[in-house]
Structure formats: C-alpha cells, structure tokens
Amino acid sequence: MSIHSKIVPYLFLLPAVLLLLIFNLWPTAATLHQSLHAQSFISNKLVFVGLENFERILKDPIFWKSVQVTLIFSILVNPIQIVLALMLALLANQRVRGIALFRSIYLLPVAVSINVTTVVWGLMLDSDSGLINGILATLSLPKQPFLTAPSHALWSIILLATWKGVPLWALFFLAGLQGIPESVIEAAKIDGANRRQIFRHITLPLLRAVLLFVLVADTVANFLLIAPVYSLTQGGPQLSTNLIMFETYRRGFVYNDLSTAAAMLWVMLIFVLLVVLFQAFVLRRRD
Amino acid sequence: MSGVIHFIESLNLGGKRSAAETLLVYALHIVVAAVFILPLMWAIAASFSPNQEVFKYAYPFSWRALLPSNFTLAAYENLFARDFGVALSNTFVLGMIVVFVGGVVNSMAGFAFARFNFRGKRLLFVAIILITFLIPIDLTAIPRFILISELKWINTWPALIVPGLANSLVIFLFRQFFEEIPQDLIDAARVDGASWFSVFYRIVLPLSRPVLITAALLMFLSQWDSFFWPLLVAPHPALRVVQVEIAISIGEYQTLWNELLAGSMLAAIVPILLLLPFQRYYIQAITSSGLKD
Numbered sequence: 001m002s003i004h005s006k007i008v009p010y011l012f013l014l015p016a017v018l019l020l021l022i023f024n025l026w027p028t029a030a031t032l033h034q035s036l037h038a039q040s041f042i043s044n045k046l047v048f049v050g051l052e053n054f055e056r057i058l059k060d061p062i063f064w065k066s067v068q069v070t071l072i073f074s075i076l077v078n079p080i081q082i083v084l085a086l087m088l089a090l091l092a093n094q095r096v097r098g099i100a101l102f103r104s105i106y107l108l109p110v111a112v113s114i115n116v117t118t119v120v121w122g123l124m125l126d127s128d129s130g131l132i133n134g135i136l137a138t139l140s141l142p143k144q145p146f147l148t149a150p151s152h153a154l155w156s157i158i159l160l161a162t163w164k165g166v167p168l169w170a171l172f173f174l175a176g177l178q179g180i181p182e183s184v185i186e187a188a189k190i191d192g193a194n195r196r197q198i199f200r201h202i203t204l205p206l207l208r209a210v211l212l213f214v215l216v217a218d219t220v221a222n223f224l225l226i227a228p229v230y231s232l233t234q235g236g237p238q239l240s241t242n243l244i245m246f247e248t249y250r251r252g253f254v255y256n257d258l259s260t261a262a263a264m265l266w267v268m269l270i271f272v273l274l275v276v277l278f279q280a281f282v283l284r285r286r287d
Numbered sequence: 288m289s290g291v292i293h294f295i296e297s298l299n300l301g302g303k304r305s306a307a308e309t310l311l312v313y314a315l316h317i318v319v320a321a322v323f324i325l326p327l328m329w330a331i332a333a334s335f336s337p338n339q340e341v342f343k344y345a346y347p348f349s350w351r352a353l354l355p356s357n358f359t360l361a362a363y364e365n366l367f368a369r370d371f372g373v374a375l376s377n378t379f380v381l382g383m384i385v386v387f388v389g390g391v392v393n394s395m396a397g398f399a400f401a402r403f404n405f406r407g408k409r410l411l412f413v414a415i416i417l418i419t420f421l422i423p424i425d426l427t428a429i430p431r432f433i434l435i436s437e438l439k440w441i442n443t444w445p446a447l448i449v450p451g452l453a454n455s456l457v458i459f460l461f462r463q464f465f466e467e468i469p470q471d472l473i474d475a476a477r478v479d480g481a482s483w484f485s486v487f488y489r490i491v492l493p494l495s496r497p498v499l500i501t502a503a504l505l506m507f508l509s510q511w512d513s514f515f516w517p518l519l520v521a522p523h524p525a526l527r528v529v530q531v532e533i534a535i536s537i538g539e540y541q542t543l544w545n546e547l548l549a550g551s552m553l554a555a556i557v558p559i560l561l562l563l564p565f566q567r568y569y570i571q572a573i574t575s576s577g578l579k580d
Contacts (some may be wrong), residue, residue: 008483009403013411019453023431090295091319104563105320110326111558113512114529116551119537120330123544126342129359131329134348167323190380227514230539236564258429259368276420 006084032134045258046259053263064237066247070223073243074275077158077222082214084166086207087182089173109167121160122147122232150240153233159239160228165221169214176210177203216276223272244268295555327555328353334362334549341544362549368522371550374532379557381447381528382510386503389452393502394495397461402473411466415455424516432519446520447528451510456503464498465491500568507560529554 035053037046078170082267090102109117125146133143146156151154180203188198226245229235235242235250252261295315303310333341344352399414401403407479431450432560440446470490476486514530521527527535533550536543 009399009408012395012399012403012483012487016453017411017415018390019449020455023433023450023453024427024455025415027427027430027434029432030426087295088319090354091315094316096309096312096316102316102320104325107483107562107566108323108559111557111562112327112555114513115512115514115533116555119547121324121550123333123341123548124326124329124345129342129346129350131326131352134344134346134352137347138349149387154552163323163326174298174319176472181345186352203421231534252429261470262429285388 006110029263032223034259035266038259049259053259054267057260057263057267062239062242063244063247065246066235066242067240068242070244073158074219074222076154078215079220080158081165081218081222082171082211083161085169085214086173088166089177092170092174093177105171106167109157109164110171112164113166114225115231116167117160117164118228118231121156121163122228125156125232127161147232147287148237150236150238151243153237157225157228157233157243159235161222161225163220169218172210172214175208175209182208220272222267238239244271325353330548331552334545335359336379336545337361337425337543338543339497341548361543364545364552365543365546366549366553370527371532371553373525374527374529375553375557377526378511378529381444382507384448385451385510386506388453389457389506390499390502392452393454393457393506394461394492394499395487398465400458400462401465428516428519435520439519442521442523442526444526447517447526450516454506454509457505461498461503464495468494476497484553500565501569503564504561504568506579507561511554511558541580 020096034046036048038049038053073125088106092099092106112120125147127133127143127145130146132146136142136144144152146152174218185198188202192203224245225243226249229243229246230243230249231265233241234248245268248261248264248268251264253256327351329424330356332353332471333345336343337357338361340357344350344356400408429556435450437443438445440449472490472494473486476490506540511527512530514534517526517528518531518534522531528529529550533547533554536550537548
C-alpha cells in the first residue's frame with residue numbers, strides 16, 4: 001500500500017471518531033471521574049472521595065432492591081421476548097396469501113415510540129376503567145390493579161415492553177430464517193428427517209449468530225428501559241418497578257446526587273458487560 | 288414454549304400444507320395481528336372522541352371502543368392550538384439533518400473499518416464502536432450536558448443535532464454491508480487511478496442503496512423517538528420535539544386523555560408511513576448483518 005493510503009482510513013474515520021470521542025467517550029470517562037468525587041456543600045466544587053460513592057451504594061438497601069428488581073425483570077423479560085420473537089418470526093415466515101399485510105401489522109410496534117406505547121398501554125392498563133380491565137369485566141373476571149399493586153406493576157411493564165419489543169427482534173429472526181437455503185431443508189427431508197429434527201438440527205443451529213445478536217441487543221435495550229417506569233409508576237408501588245436505570249435517574253436528576261448516580265452507572269455497566277460476556281460464552285460452548 | 292415453537296415450525300416445511308394446517312396458520316396470524324393492532328385502533332378511536340367518552344366503551348369493553356362513536360376533531364384542534372405543530376416540524380427537520388449529515392459521517396467510518404487495514408484498527412473498533420454501543424447514552428448525559436452548557440448550546444439546534452450525528456450502531460451496519468462488496472470492483476477502479484474518496488462516492492455508495500435506506504430509517508427513527516436528551520438541552524417551547532411534547536402533556540394534561548392519545552397518534556404516524564414502504568430494505572440489510580458470524 002502506498003504512503004498515501006496509510007492516511008486515507010484515518011481521514012474517513014476522522015469525523016465520526018472526533019464526534020464519538022467528544023460526545024460519547026469523554027462523557028463516559030467524565031462519569032467515572034464524577035463517581036470518584038462528591039459535591040462540596042460549601043464551595044460547590046467536586047472533592048475527591050475515592051470509592052466512597054461506591055461503598056455508599058453497596059450499603060444502600062434501596063440500591064440493592066433496585067438490583068433485585070432489575071435482575072427479576074431481566075430474567076423474565078429477555079427470555080419471554082426472545083421466545084415470542086422467534087415464534088412470531090416462524091409465523092411470519094409462513095408462505096400464505098396475505099402474508100405481506102400481516103407482516104406490515106407486525107411492524108407497527110417497531111415504528112411506534114416507547115413514549116407512545118407508554119401512553120396507550122398506560123391508559124389501557126388503568127386500574128379503574130382501562131380497556132384490559134374492560135375485557136376482564138366482559139369475561140366476568142375481577143378487576144386487576146395492573147399499575148397500582150406491587151404484585152402486578154412489574155408484569156405490566158414487562159407486558160408493555162414485550163408488545164413494543166417482540167416485533168423488532170422477530171425481524172432479525174425472520175431475516176435469519178429467510179437466509180436458510182431451501183436446499184438444506186429439502187436435503188434433510190430426503191434423508192428422512194422429520195419436522196422436529198429439522199428444527200432442532202438445522203434451523204436453530206443456523207440461527208445461532210442471529211440469536212447471539214438478539215440476546216445481547218435485547219438485554220442491553222431492556223437495561224435502558226426507563227420511559228414506562230418514569231411515566232407510569234415512578235418506580236413504585238413499593239419500589240416494585242424501581243429498575244436500576246430509573247433509580248440512577250432519580251438519584252442524579254431528582255435528588256441532584258450526580259456522584260452517586262455516576263457510581264451506579266458504573267455498577268450497571270459492569271453488570272451489562274458481564275451479561276453480554278456470559279451469553280457469548282454460553283453460545284460459543286454450545287458449538 | 289419450545290413445544291409451541293416446534294408446532295409453528297412444523298407448519299412451515301414444504302409447499303404441502305393441508306387445508307387444516309393453512310387454516311391454523313391464518314387463525315394464529317389473526318390472533319397475533321389483533322394483539323398488535325387493537326391497542327392502536329382503540330387509541331385512534333379514542334383520539335377522535337370527546338374526552339368524556341374515551342373510556343365509555345373500554346370499560347366494560349364493547350366493540351364500539353374500536354370506532355369513534357361521536358366523531359370529533361376537538362383533540363387534534365386543541366393540540367395544534369397549543370403548538371403541537373411546531374414540535375412536529377422541529378422533529379421532522381431535525382431528523383432530516385441527522386439523516387444526511389450523520390449518513391455521510393457514519394458511512395465514511397464504516398468504509399474505513401470494512402476496507403482498510405491500519406494501525407489501531409482493532410482498538411478503535413472495540414473502543415469506539417463496542418463501548419459506545421454498550422454504554423447507555425442517557426446515563427452519560429450529565430457530563431455531556433455540562434459540556435453543552437459550556438459551549439453555550441443550551442436551547443439551540445446544535446445541541447439537538449451534533450451529539451447524535453456519529454452513531455456506532457449505524458457505523459457497524461455500514462461496515463457489515465461494505466465488507467460484502469467484491470474487492471474486484473474496488474481494485475478495478477483503483478487501477479484506473481480513482482482516489483479512495485471517488486471509489487467510495489462512485490463505486491461503493493451507489494451499490495449500497497439497501498444499507499443507506501436502513502441507516503436513514505434507523506437514524507430518523509432514533510431522532511424521532513429521542514426524548515431524554517432533548518428534554519435536558521432544549522426545553523424551550525420553540526425547540527421542543529415531539530416526544531418531549533407528549534411527555535410534558537402526560538404531566539400537564541393528565542386527564543385530557545383524548546389529547547394525549549391524539550398527540551401519540553400523530554407521533555406514531557410519521558415513522559409508520561416511513562417504515563411500512565421500506566420494510567423490504569430494512570429486512571434485507573438486517574439479513575446481511577445478522578447472518579454473518
């Protein structure tokens with residue numbers, strides 16, 4: 001390669017790298033800086049306090065409660081979304097007349113923002129006169145306090161997030177399914193494989209790369225979920241929906257404790273990385 | 288669960304599907320489609336209803352909840368009377384700017400990662416792409432907000448545009464697509480003396496329509512859906528974006544259900560009209576990136 005082309009890739013990268021450095025990487029580092037400091041009451045300056053912020057949150061029962069809620073939420077919402085997304089993709093992959101219309105309908109939640117989903121589902125899940133309770137009443141079932149009881153609220157957030165999330169992840173699975181060559185399946189059938197065997201030994205293994213991507217991306221996306229908690233439950237009732245993302249927001253922006261919020265961010269980030277590494281490890285070992 | 292997956296999969300194989308199986312496929316489609324479409328139908332109907340009738344047919348439920356029984360545009364008229372139109376046009380203009388400028392910035396970076404070997408490539412890729420992809424952007428908003436205020440950008444358009452231009456997910460998408468372009472095409476142009484920038488502009492980009500459309504969709508939709516950042520840096524009514532307007536309405540007009548739903552439907556219709564016609568490109572580009580190991 002010529003000397004000229006040694007500079008070229010950096011020129012192509014320059015605008016994006018500069019912007020990411022200034023507006024993404026630097027703020028991340030600055031958040032670490034902030035997490036090691038505390039706001040002084042007297043001078044309003046940052047004072048270095050070492051790991052004090054981390055020690056404080058690790059002793060904080062509200063923080064641990066939010067870790068617990070986030071774990072329960074993740075363990076429930078990610079498998080639910082991924083299994084339903086795979087089912088939806090298999091269904092959308094059926095070659096029947098009118099499939100284009102159905103696929104368009106399944107795309108609607110992808111287009112609708114989480115704020116809009118929150119408004120619509122928030123009103124539908126209203127404990128007094130919401131549409132879902134209306135349907136239950138029609139079926140002679142008792143009213144449910146969907147957003148107002150600690151036993152229900154997290155499930156309502158899961159429901160809302162799943163309605164919005166499943167079609168997006170199904171798109172990835174559908175793309176994966178359509179990438180499987182017809183000939184592979186035909187060959188397996190000639191070899192006498194039944195439908196179950198074909199799914200188990202051909203479809204699933206060929207979806208492995210897509211599955212890994214969806215696992216990681218879905219987990220990260222659900223860690224970031226804040227809009228429905230912010231608008232509908234404010235973490236309640238009784239902290240039952242107090243996801244760590246919302247707790248961090250509340251510390252930082254409601255209580256103006258930016259240092260504790262920054263420390264929580266770093267705990268959360270480590271958590272995300274561990275989950276991602278674990279998932280990658282598990283999928284790799286299955287090979 | 289896996290039983291259901293097997294069951295659906297078993298309906299799929301080969302062209303030979305019995306009439307009963309076809310019927311079953313349609314039944315499943317209709318049930319699932321209802322789950323996705325009924326909430327939106329109710330929301331649309333309620334947005335065209337007088338406020339006191341929003342819940343009238345929802346509880347107890349009757350099918351009339353899915354059609355406005357007393358059709359009125361009052362909710363929409365009230366929305367536009369309080370500047371919802373400004374929020375809509377702000378968001379639209381912002382989206383277009385981010386799509387065009389961000390498209391240039393991100394496609395260039397994706398090209399560098401896809402077609403060049405250079406010192407520090409791995410490090411840059413891991414550091415910039417993966418880390419910025421994994422770190423929740425909203426949680427690093429505090430220092431970014433301080434930076435923006437030091438630049439005196441609070442309540443200005445640059446605060447809304449510049450921080451979101453470089454998008455690691457979009458760079459990743461471009462990289463995946465550009466890796467598939469045959470080396471021969473690029474070599475031929477290089478032998479003819481074309482510069483790398485003209486190779487990129489004249490050879491690579493014209494071949495990249497699907498990923499360009501997908502990237503544009505992703506960037507426009509993420510701009511359209513952005514909420515937290517605009518709320519922090521541009522709360523001024525003249526600069527308000529659509530998601531902020533909706534969220535503020537939840538607090539300010541919490542019992543004006545029909546207006547909340549009308550605003551939500553206006554916020555939903557633009558992405559729907561964009562995504563539906565281009566869904567083929569969206570899925571095609573996902574295939575190219577999702578199936579690669």
